Amino acid sequence: MTKLSLRSFQEIEEVAETDQEITYFVQLRKKPSCCPHCDSSAKMYKLGQAKTQWVKDVPQGNKRVKLLVYRKRYQCSSCGVQFWERMQDVDPKRKMTKRLVAFIPEEAQCTLVAPTSKKLGICQGTIRQVCRDAMTDEEYNDLMERGFQTSGRRKPKE
Numbered sequence: 072m073t074k075l076s077l078r079s080f081q082e083i084e085e086v087a088e089t090d091q092e093i094t095y096f097v098q099l100r101k102k103p104s105c106c107p108h109c110d111s112s113a114k115m116y117k118l119g120q121a122k123t124q125w126v127k128d129v130p131q132g133n134k135r136v137k138l139l140v141y142r143k144r145y146q147c148s149s150c151g152v153q154f155w156e157r158m159q160d161v162d163p164k165r166k167m168t169k170r171l172v173a174f175i176p177e178e179a180q181c182t183l184v185a186p187t188s189k190k191l192g193i194c195q196g197t198i199r200q201v202c203r204d205a206m207t208d209e210e211y212n213d214l215m216e217r218g219f220q221t222s223g224r225r226k227p228k229e
C-alpha cells in the first residue's frame with residue numbers, strides 16, 4: 072500500500088508509519104554519471120562522508136509524507152572537486168520533491184492556503200511563496216482574495 076514511486080530513490084530501511092505520517096528512508100539509486108563542475112564523465116570517487124537530509128513529499132491518502140535521504144559525497148577524478156550528489160526529483164530551492172512543489176498550487180486552488188498548510192504541515196508563508204512562483208498574478212491575487220474572504224473574522228478592526 073505505502074509506496075514511494077520516485078524512481079531516483081531506493082529505500083534502504085523499512086518505512087515508518089504513524090496515523091498521520093509516513094517516513095521513507097532512502098538513498099539515490101544511481102551514482103553520479105558526470106561531474107557537476109567540469110562535466111567530465113571520469114570516475115567519481117565516493118568519499119566517506121554522508122549526511123542525512125529531510126525532504127517533504129506529496130501526501131498519501133490523508134497522511135503527510137517525508138523522506139530521510141542519505142546523501143553521499145563524491146570527488147571528481149578529473150578536476151578534483153568534491154560535491155554532494157544531486158537529487159533530480161528534489162526542488163533545488165526548497166526541501167521538497169518537485170512533485171510536491173507542483174502539487175501545492177493545485178491543492179491551494181481547491182482548498183485555499185490555510186487548509187493546504189495544515190494538511191501538508193508546511194507553514195502558510197511557504198505555501199504562499201510556492202503559489203506565487205507557480206501562478207499568474209491574476210490566479211495568485213484571486214487565491215489571496217478568496218482566503219481573505221473565508222477568514223473574515225481576522226480582518227483588522229476599524
Ligand SMILES: [Zn+2]
Nearest residue numbers: 106109147150
Ligand atoms: Zn570534475
